[in-house]
Amino acid sequence: xxxxxxxxxxxxxxxxxxxxxxxxxxxxxxxxxxxxxxxxxxxxxxxxxxxxxxxxxxxxxxxxxxxxxxxxxxxxxxxxxxxxxxxxxxxxxxxxxxxxxxxxxx
Amino acid sequence: xxxxxxxxxxxxxxxxxxxxxxxxxxxxxxxxxxxxxxxxxxxxxxxxxxxxxxxxxxxxxxxxxxxxxxxxxxxxxxxxxxxxxxxxxxxxxxxxxxxxxxxxxxxxxxxxxxxxxxx
Numbered sequence: 775x776x777x778x779x780x781x782x783x784x785x786x787x788x789x790x791x792x793x794x795x796x797x798x799x800x801x802x803x804x805x806x807x808x809x810x811x812x813x814x815x816x817x818x819x820x821x822x823x824x825x826x827x828x829x830x831x832x833x834x835x836x837x838x839x840x841x842x843x844x845x846x847x848x849x850x851x852x853x854x855x856x857x858x859x860x861x862x863x864x865x866x867x868x869x870x871x872x873x874x875x876x877x878x879x880x
Numbered sequence: 881x882x883x884x885x886x887x888x889x890x891x892x893x894x895x896x897x898x899x900x901x902x903x904x905x906x907x908x909x910x911x912x913x914x915x916x917x918x919x920x921x922x923x924x925x926x927x928x929x930x931x932x933x934x935x936x937x938x939x940x941x942x943x944x945x946x947x948x949x950x951x952x953x954x955x956x957x958x959x960x961x962x963x964x965x966x967x968x969x970x971x972x973x974x975x976x977x978x979x980x981x982x983x984x985x986x987x988x989x990x991x992x993x994x995x996x997x998x999x
Binding site: 817 | 924941975986987
């Protein structure tokens with residue numbers, strides 16, 4: 775089974791900061807990776823699919839990169855609405871989520 | 881717009897069964913695969929199962945394999961999850977989600993239904 779490891783688990787940042795979250799796969803998943811944002815009590819929201827494709831309606835400050843085993847989600851300028859938990863998910867072999875990264879106010 | 885509405889959650893004793901439903905609208909139901917994903921209290925997301933658009937292919941996470949069954953009724957635009965031999969660790973919010981394309985990743989999600997397994 776493919777394991778997904780996100781880092782950091784928690785990230786403290788300020789509005790306007792550039793934020794980067796990393797997701798590592800235990801084996802190559804090509805570009806079959808998605809990123810989700812989840813706020814407390816709400817369903818996840820798809821941000822990025824196929825590692826770097828921006829989902830329709832998602833602000834352009836969100837971007838994804840990487841292939842193989844290492845991936846990043848970048849928020850170019852953190853906005854108040856972006857404080858949330860972020861999950862990566864691989865879908866190359868089965869379907870597996872990372873453990874999540876909570877972005878909190880510094 | 882795409883809408884997914886889960887139902888059927890509740891409190892159930894360990895070892896008993898429960899069936900969840902997910903009513904879909906706003907897209908051509910029979911053209912897309914569908915997922916179930918769960919989230920335990922205070923925990924992260926855990927993928928549970930997927931079914932292809934025509935119901936011919938089904939895959940399960942290791943934690944539920946042999947106990948849960950995913951199915952769909954394309955005439956009713958409804959997805960199901962039959963959960964048998966429930967355990968305390970199955971306690972979670974269960975989300976249904978539409979697959980974006982060709983059994984890849986979910987795109988649209990329902991709001992979830994809470995299943996609590998407790999004596």
